[in-house]
């Protein structure tokens with residue numbers, strides 16, 4: 001397939017491009033990425049060299065209709081996977097505006113350009129966070145009502161509903177995928193796992209929000225990317241598919257596992273003021289994706305976490321490249337004297 005992948009220099013998008021180019025020797029990918037603080041061309045440096053002639057990069061904004069249309073036409077693209085987003089909940093609390101601009105207006109603009117060009121396959125990548133928060137039992141299914149609690153998840157839910165309207169109104173073949181928390185190589189170290197690992201290795205305090213008892217379902221990024229590829233190739237137009245990792249852990253348990261891996265003491269943990277609107281628990285029921293796509297997560301959390309932390313240990317230059325200037329000012333602005 002000839003694909004437009006948006007946000008392909010980010011964490012999940014870059015892992016997806018690596019997998020798609022490797023698994024389908026016929027594929028061609030145009031990666032359109034605005035290169036925000038989270039977009040890092042280094043994530044794809046090796047991949048680009050390994051697949052000459054099958055990959056092009058365009059520094060572009062999904063909210064720019066004419067550029068999206070031009071890329072689709074110029075490269076005769078017949079499928080789209082939209083990863084482009086502002087993705088960090090804490091940043092959305094500081095300033096929701098870029099989240100609405102990219103995640104809502106950008107998502108709609110990309111749908112409009114892809115409709116005009118006429119693509120046969122379109123996957124919009126969304127999140128379990130659109131469903132809100134669970135109590136101690138149960139799991140989200142695709143029919144759980146949307147009840148987002150952060151500006152980030154509200155912007156993602158808005159885009160999911162716009163996708164739904166595009167299918168119902170224009171018969172546009174969009175598929176929405178909703179996945180739980182990803183971890184793996186190339187994740188920007190503002191997210192829990194790389195953030196805590198890098199701080200622990202420097203003997204810095206580890207700020208856990210609230211009582212550390214909030215639960216996330218963790219999935220390795222390659223399991224998520226495989227699900228997206230399956231949705232792209234086999235998904236039903238108009239469908240929503242949940243993906244989960246079968247790995248519910250509370251945040252304290254995740255941080256303890258990281259400390260064990262690093263050989264660092266638990267005294268590094270600091271319980272700090274809770275994140276406003278902090279969802280207590282996420283869990284995913286993904287039987288629809290299992291039945292219709294043949295999706296199932298393959299990696300255990302403990303195995304995947306160890307491989308991931310080793311990747312960070314083995315790539316100090318990548319870490320140096322993403323933890324300078326703007327990163328440090330975000331950490332200062334968000335955590336202040338909490339850390």
Ligand code: NAD
Pocket residue numbers: 006007008009010011012013032033034035036037038039040060061062063082083084085086087088102106125126127128156178179180181182183188
């Ligand atoms: P990320 O922040 O690592 O990467 C986002 C990428 O999008 C960056 O390369 C950035 O430069 C690019 N981008 C941002 N605004 C853009 C714009 N206007 N135009 C073009 N490119 C733009 O995010 P991620 O963790 O890789 O997440 C990718 C997608 O998956 C997002 O849509 C996110 O909501 C969704 N998702 C993430 C998770 C997770 O655990 N990280 C879980 C479920 C779903």
Ligand code: TYD
Pocket residue numbers: 089090181190191192193195207208209210214215216251275
């Ligand atoms: P995060 O990686 O930001 O993902 P999300 O909020 O999208 O689930 O956070 C994962 C969990 O870890 C979430 O419950 C918030 C918590 N957390 C902390 O307790 N401290 C931190 O410094 C960070 C970044 C997250």
